[in-house]
Amino acid sequence: MSGGASVVELSGVSRWYGNVVAVNDVSMTLGPGVTGLLGPNGAGKSTLLHMISGFLPPSRGTVTLDGTPTWRHPAIYRRLGLVPEREAVHGFLSGYDFVLASARLHKLADPAGAARRAVALVGMEEAQHRRIGTYSKGMRQRIRVAAALVHDPAVLVLDEPFNGMDPRQRLHMMQVLQRLGDAGRTVLFSSHILEEVAQLSGTVQVIVAGRLAASGDYRTIRRLMTHRPHVFTIHSSDDRRLAVALLAKEPVLGVELDPAGGLTVRTSDYGTFTRALPAVALAEGVRVTRVLPTDESLESVFSYLVGS
Amino acid sequence: MINPTIMRITLRGLFGRRRFLLLLPLPALVAGLALLAELLGSTPPDWVPAVVVGLGFAVVLPVMALIVGASALGSEIEDGTIVHILAKPLPRRAIILSKLVVAVAVTALASGAGMVAAGLLAGSGRLALGLFAGTAVGAVAYSALFLALSAVSRRPVLAGLLYVLIWEGMLSNLMPGVRLVSIQHYAVSVAQSVAGTDLFNGTVSVPVTLVMTALITVAATVLAVDRLRSFALAGETS
Numbered sequence: 001m002s003g004g005a006s007v008v009e010l011s012g013v014s015r016w017y018g019n020v021v022a023v024n025d026v027s028m029t030l031g032p033g034v035t036g037l038l039g040p041n042g043a044g045k046s047t048l049l050h051m052i053s054g055f056l057p058p059s060r061g062t063v064t065l066d067g068t069p070t071w072r073h074p075a076i077y078r079r080l081g082l083v084p085e086r087e088a089v090h091g092f093l094s095g096y097d098f099v100l101a102s103a104r105l106h107k108l109a110d111p112a113g114a115a116r117r118a119v120a121l122v123g124m125e126e127a128q129h130r131r132i133g134t135y136s137k138g139m140r141q142r143i144r145v146a147a148a149l150v151h152d153p154a155v156l157v158l159d160e161p162f163n164g165m166d167p168r169q170r171l172h173m174m175q176v177l178q179r180l181g182d183a184g185r186t187v188l189f190s191s192h193i194l195e196e197v198a199q200l201s202g203t204v205q206v207i208v209a210g211r212l213a214a215s216g217d218y219r220t221i222r223r224l225m226t227h228r229p230h231v232f233t234i235h236s237s238d239d240r241r242l243a244v245a246l247l248a249k250e251p252v253l254g255v256e257l258d259p260a261g262g263l264t265v266r267t268s269d270y271g272t273f274t275r276a277l278p279a280v281a282l283a284e285g286v287r288v289t290r291v292l293p294t295d296e297s298l299e300s301v302f303s304y305l306v307g308s
Numbered sequence: 309m310i311n312p313t314i315m316r317i318t319l320r321g322l323f324g325r326r327r328f329l330l331l332l333p334l335p336a337l338v339a340g341l342a343l344l345a346e347l348l349g350s351t352p353p354d355w356v357p358a359v360v361v362g363l364g365f366a367v368v369l370p371v372m373a374l375i376v377g378a379s380a381l382g383s384e385i386e387d388g389t390i391v392h393i394l395a396k397p398l399p400r401r402a403i404i405l406s407k408l409v410v411a412v413a414v415t416a417l418a419s420g421a422g423m424v425a426a427g428l429l430a431g432s433g434r435l436a437l438g439l440f441a442g443t444a445v446g447a448v449a450y451s452a453l454f455l456a457l458s459a460v461s462r463r464p465v466l467a468g469l470l471y472v473l474i475w476e477g478m479l480s481n482l483m484p485g486v487r488l489v490s491i492q493h494y495a496v497s498v499a500q501s502v503a504g505t506d507l508f509n510g511t512v513s514v515p516v517t518l519v520m521t522a523l524i525t526v527a528a529t530v531l532a533v534d535r536l537r538s539f540a541l542a543g544e545t546s
Binding site: 046050053057072075076080081084086088089090093101105106144 | 311313314316317320321324387388389391392393394395396397398399400537538539540541
């Protein structure tokens with residue numbers, strides 16, 4: 001058992017591949033508790049996690065675990081457990097044997113006991129003696145988490161841990177991670193799904209295009225996301241008339257007429273606007289033929305965060 | 309220095325791979341051809357050079373070592389399962405040495421079985437012993453080399469085949485100097501020396517063979533350990 005609190009420190013960390021910058025000057029300190037690394041696909045989350053877990057050298061800056069650089073220092077794995085995104089496992093082993101092998105490679109005093117505890121922690125007792133090759137994606141994920149947890153590491157790093165899990169498994173895994181965080185472990189997981197991060201972690205690090213875009217309490221970040229402007233494209237029987245009427249409504253921040261037909265509306269409140277639109281159209285005698293919310297992609301949400 | 313858990317996983321992984329299982333009949337081919345030659349009335353001087361040297365040392369031993377070496381490390385690197393082993397507080401040399409021991413043992417036993425059978429069919433226990441010794445020495449050097457290739461190259465089988473076919477198969481016959489860096493010739497020399505036979509000739513002296521085998525094995529192992537220390541995962545996967 002490694003016990004104790006551990007601190008992961010990133011200082012001015014950049015990583016580039018040729019001319020492509022994957023991570024750009026990121027500094028952060030990760031202490032006990034659950035931290036969510038949030039960002040769209042390709043934002044640099046995996047690159048960052050690989051550097052934190054000693055599987056990639058930073059091009060610039062330092063990544064340390066309790067003061068020890070993670071790159072080329074296998075001793076850090078006494079205090080760190082890693083669940084990589086790629087779900088490759090030794091499919092010919094049973095789940096229990098896989099976790100037991102992990103315990104033995106850690107040279108634990110009681111590998112069988114540690115393996116049993118880790119398997120129970122992720123709720124895999126029933127299927128533990130089946131070959132991993134026969135597992136569902138969610139079961140594989142849980143047994144990998146058990147293998148990463150078998151030595152009770154002070155730091156647990158998980159890359160997209162909820163991928164492929166059904167809602168029940170997801171909830172269970174969230175409870176496991178929450179308990180570890182509450183017990184003083186440093187748990188860092190990545191996700192591109194805001195709800196996962198919001199449910200699980202108090203602290204969020206938002207990564208966009210390789211940069212640390214926002215950092216801190218998830219409620220603050222959530223508020224930023226909720227209050228960002230929403231954009232709609234609307235087609236109607238009389239765009240100009242509708243535009244004038246909409247401008248008079250409070251949540252509407254701006255209206256633009258498209259020369260090719262239709263209008264683009266920016267609003268500060270999604271719900272109020274979508275409720276007001278039919279009433280306005282009815283009052284003006286305008287027939288609305290099409291309403292398209294645009295700019296709703298996660299990427300645009302993140303881009304907004306960077307801007308703010 | 310050697311980790312039994314890694315050895316066990318490597319061994320189970322090896323026997324779970326189809327391309328390795330498909331190769332197992334290869335050593336039987338050496339024994340089968342030897343048996344056939346004997347049954348057809350050929351004398352050992354007629355068939356031993358072709359079957360034992362031409363097939364056993366030139367093809368079966370290096371191909372077995374290549375597939376075993378590439379499966380023991382290259383496949384784990386390719387499919388990503390190596391990460392589970394690397395994310396442990398283990399000296400990287402323990403990982404490589406454990407895999408090397410497994411690769412050498414499996415290659416020597418599998419290839420050696422056919423060679424020993426051929427030696428016995430030729431009517432000589434000492435020849436069988438010599439052939440096994442040559443196979444074992446070759447297995448050590450080949451396994452170290454192919455493990456290193458697995459750690460260095462993304463296509464270890466292709467790189468290994470180029471070495472076996474071009475360097476050993478072609479160049480060492482055209483240019484005698486190349487034989488000094490040919491594991492196949494080391495294996496033949498050791499076999500000839502231990503067997504004390506004149507059925508085939510070793511082309512490299514035994515002291516040179518032993519020194520070169522040790523050099524290749526150590527250099528390849530050091531290289532593999534160093535590459536594993538710097539094993540990096542690709543960046544964004546999604």
